[in-house]
Amino acid sequence: MSISVVVLGDKESIVREIESYQGELIVTRVCSETAEAIAACLTAIADVLLIADAQQVPPMEQIEELMGNGTAVVYLLENSTELSPLPDVLQLPVDIAMSDLEERITATVHSLKIPESSPIDDQRSAGKSEPSTQGKIVCFWSAPGSPGRSTLALNYAVEAAATGKSVVLLDADTYAASISIQLGLMDESASVAQICRIMDSGSTDINRLNAACSLVQVGDTTVRVGTGIPRSSRWPEVRASALRRAALVFREHYDLVVLDIAPHIAMDEQLSFDTQAPQRNAVTVEVLRCSDEIFMVVQSDSIGIPRAIRAIDELEENHPELRPKIIFNRVSVSSSGRSPKRRLSEAWDRFGPMHDVVGFLPNDSAVCSASVLAGSPLLEIAPKSSLRTEIRSLAGIKSTDLPKNRITRRFSKSA
Template identity: 85%
Template sequence: MSISVVLLGEQESMVRQIESYQGELIVTRVCSEIAEAVAACLTAGAEVLLIADAQQVPLMEQVDELLSQGTAVVYLLDGSAAISPMPEVLQLPADIAMSDLEQRITATVRSLKLPEGSPERDDRETADLEPRDKGRIVSFWSAPGSPGRSTVALNFAVEAAAAGRSVVLLDADTYAASISIQLGLMDESASVAQICRIMDSGSADISRLNAACSLVQVGDTTIRVGTGIPRSSRWPEVRPSALRRATLAFKDHYDLVVLDVAPHIALDEQLSFDTQAPQRNAVTVEMLGCSDDIFMVVQSDSVGIPRALRAIDELEESHADLQPKIIFNRVSVSRSGRSPKRRLIEAWDRFGPMHDVVGFLPNDSAVCSASVLAGSPLLEIAPRSSLRMEIRSLAGIKSSNLPKKRVSRRFSKSA
């Protein structure tokens, strides 16, 4: 087995070392410019881009493009080089022995050829990481329409934070971001766009990611909120792979990362372009793919349920490994008839796919309207409402120690 290598950087000594070692690595081209090296890898299908010059650092967008086609990216760094650690990129000391270099590169190339999500690939990707407790990523998804997904996601995050967990809430809805409005944050800076720019710069510094978010006080606790894109024309600023890396970085430092994602998952935007183009729906697909739990919010009426069934069919056709958990929202006698929970379960068992139903949220339009009007979550505007109790239960929190009075909030941009 031979591994084709494109070398970036005029390092004749490295070429001589690889050739004299006579192992599996074969240098097919030496490039002095980043654009030349990336183009050589993409057109010739090279298996490895070996970067021997610390001054030649490709953009993360270029790195993602190489990784997507199965080209491993390897940095050889000397002791003085200062490059932020980047996930999915192999970084090795410049004085590494050729036997170790070939072994590490071979293992990386083989791991890229394994199917996404396979246990072997996951083991290789985490082999060099120090053992540590990580948080969980929870996504809230729905069929097209307005089933109340953002309201549920927001209050789920608030209840988890009130229970003592450290929480980050990211509005990844590229069609109709609304978390900032529901919290009274009239800020058009779009935190998720700033977060993606930080990741694209090659940095995964959690302090910079925190600074891009708004720190929101809710009751006696706080949550970090990454506000979404307020204008649809700006959605190409959110690169799916960059947001995925940022989400995983938050997961390393927080107990819970809550995502509010758009309903659409069809990746058909590239049909309108002759070259690679940003894909709006790819954000949803990436976020669902990296989630530990996926909650699908379903509006419990004759319109919402058929929409949900069609959305799940579409999800299973393209991403059969994703298993959303069902939450019926706006449950009421007027929408579902007498004994609404029983009727919904019967209808889902008869027509729905084999996905667990984990929650029934009551229809409380008056409370929800008051919450939006005040720019406050249910914990503050209606702490004893039945809707809040159900969301607390959904988050695994017992309905005890409820606040006796409303506590005011203040918003601040984190330092």
């Protein structure tokens, strides 16, 4: 079996060595520019990108794109000082024997071509096999509209933290980020954009990721918050593969990683650029794929339910392996009629997809408005509200009254 290789860098000696060895490796193209090499690999579906120039290492986003298309990435080092943390990239010394080079490359190519195997699946399998060292990634998703997704994500994270869990909350909505507003944080720096830049640099240092987030005290507990982009025009700064890798790193150090994501999952048409065009909805798709638990928030009225059914149909068509759990939000007699829970269950059983309904949250608009106005979660603003009780139940927490003394919150940028 022959293995096609695209060489990046003006290293004629390496090309001559590969060709003179007459093994399974076949050099199909030599490129002097990174964009040219990436395009060659994606269009010609090369087996290997061999990087022979330390100055032309592609960013992690493009490396993941290549590996996602089945192209292995190999980096030849002139000396050990060039070693950089590039996850999933095979790094070898430039003076390696050709027999060893071919053996290592062949093994890497075969590992990428194993059916139904991907870095995401490997990470999730590792998380399941080592529950004691892995946390849990939970995302809140919905159909287009405003069913209260961000409010539930925020309060779910706060309630989990109140039980003693270490929690990080990431606002990954590329259309209308709102977590910082709901917490009264005026953060124009966009923590998720900083997190993506850290991951694209090749670093997996949890201290650097923590420093990019804000540490928010709520009651007598704290939640680490990665604020979203303040303007939707900045969505290209939130890169899907980088944010997914960051979530997996956070999962290794936190009990719970909660993500608030945008509703749209339709990917843009692939245009004929030198490299793949940016995808605004890719963050939502990547987060859904790497999550351990997906909550879909459905607004309980005649508009929200049809929207949710269409959104799930689209999800099942493109990602049938994903199984979201349904939360009916803003349940009330005025929107659903008498016995709203029973009516919603009957309607969902009749028209809705086969997904479990795990919660019916009451329509408490007065409490939610007061929460947003005060920049505080329900734990602080309405600790005995029925909505908070249902959210705690959703998180698997038994309802208990909080201490009467309210603790003032303080916000700090973690060092």
